Amino acid sequence: MGNQYLLEVNELKTVFSSESGPVTAVDGVTFNVKHGEVLGLVGESGCGKSVTAESIMRLLNEKHTKYDGEINFNGRNLLSLTNEEMLGIRGNKISMIFQDAMTSLNPVYTIGDQIAETIMIHQKMKKKEAYNKAIDMLKLTGIPSPEKRIHEYPHEISGGMRQRVMIAMALSCKPSLLIADEPTTALDVTIQAQILDVINELKEELNMGVIMITHDLGVVAEVCTRVVVMYLGQVIEEADVDTLFSSPLHPYTKGLLKSIPKIDGDRNKKLHTINGVVPSLNNIPNGCRFAPRCTYATEECLNEAPLLQVIKDNQKVRCWNYRQLLKEEVQNNATTII
């Protein structure tokens, strides 16, 4: 292990204290990120993707949050660092871009001010230098005439531009890890593609690791190398992107993949849906957390929680019945071929 991984999240547990008692939003999440790799973190709203990301950045209000486990970044456990030490990491070694570019920039400062601010604190540059660097960064993200843009305020530019500004800001200190929390959700499709391209190109250029948080499997297919699927605070499946799309093991993953509309699909056929809704974190089912919604659930699934098992080098799954399912699938395929 050691230096092979840029980031190792090990049995991470994030517990919020709330008025109705502690709520475990992230429950024993484990995954790794290598240099130059894009790891997709996928799941429905409320599955703990964003909380995982914000735990890595230590952005949660720590008065009401308890962590357990380890987040090793370049060999240092981020959870054991002091606030002061975290200040040197946030925005410098690990950066984050957020879902809603429209509201993620401060409305009362110019774009230049906001990018240069990060550069000034982390790289100890003078204002002038930092501004020049900011212009370079904007150029890098494909913003035309950055010398002019830099004096504009967020409300004067479009949503796509704002997300580019966010990216420029996040990458201005050449971080080794970028966490992108649904960076394209609020953007229209053409802009989405452009933003993903920008992230991909800059990833190559800086050789950084990227955690791409999304619920959009299209985004996953486009940019990710490996995917971690989360459900209700736990990792339920992990695989490289090709394996996940070609032979998903967990019924939940299968359901997600089946629910993607196909361009050549039958228009009169209803899209596949997964039964039920995600239970609340206050009311976590016994046994397998997905069991109440799973069509394959057995007695065992309802009573005993499965562990995340390593199936192959590149695939892990948290399911009691994956072998059974695999067999059935092979048979089904066989019958369709005959």
Added chain:
Amino acid sequence: MKAYIIKRVLSMIPVLFLVAIFVFFLIHFIPGDPASVMLGPDATPEEIDNLRSELGLNLPIYQQFFQWTANILQGNLGTSLYMNMPVLEAFISHIGPTLSLALLAQGVSVLIAIPIGVLAARKRGTSVDSTFMLIAMLGMSIPSFLLALILMLVFGVKLQILPVAGYESLSSGILNHLKYLILPALSLGAIQAAVITRMTRTSMIDILSTNYIKTARAKGLRERVVIYKHAFRNAFIPILTILGETFGSLITGAVVTETVFNLPGIGQLVMNAITRRDYAVIQGTILIIALTYLTLNLLIDLLYGVVDPRVRLNRK
């Protein structure tokens, strides 16, 4: 920008006109006659009638109104019936104490309220927060005359460290001047401070939960910078509205406080004018107060542009 200001100034005219109509008729419908007040209880009806015609009070009310407005349009607010001096002059001679008091009260309340409001927002839900909010609630609920009397009793009568009432102008030395204003400013500023504290807290709590504050933290900024640079400037926008309103009400005369502390300010001028039925003074002063209020509002609106680039007018 220029066009905007001109438009705003022009739009003040109808407002002032309405205020003028309202004040004029309201005052004239109050029972009591200036001539009989001025001449005292021993005056004969003839004397009163003579004075009435001298003052133009025997004319039909609409004629009086037209005469008054015509005079105002020429820049003449009229002459005090009682003090025998032009209304504008009377106003100017009384503005000093009011202005000093307003500035001091506002200054004190802002200096206390904003840091406390910010602190309460940061410590939201803790005992620090609830203690300050309790004090603020008290400050808002206590009538200013009661607070004034308590302050007088404690600092003026018991401790005898500050004068109970009265006023010394700035020309008698700044310390002397301030000495008389501390208690009135405290009693007046307490309410303002309470309002501003609560506003600051609410506004800061709103802003602290926005996405751009998360961005600021994710950049690795210190909490101090996040709070004061990124959050406060945004939170200040609604606070500015409150500041404008409270300052407006202070500068246009705190009648109760000025009366209790016997400060010869605008509040006292209006009070006395009302008891003397000094029509010209009441009408003129209220008109100036309305004008001051409108001007302050315009100033505040222009200040928004300084704080918030989104409402700036002269950008391309």
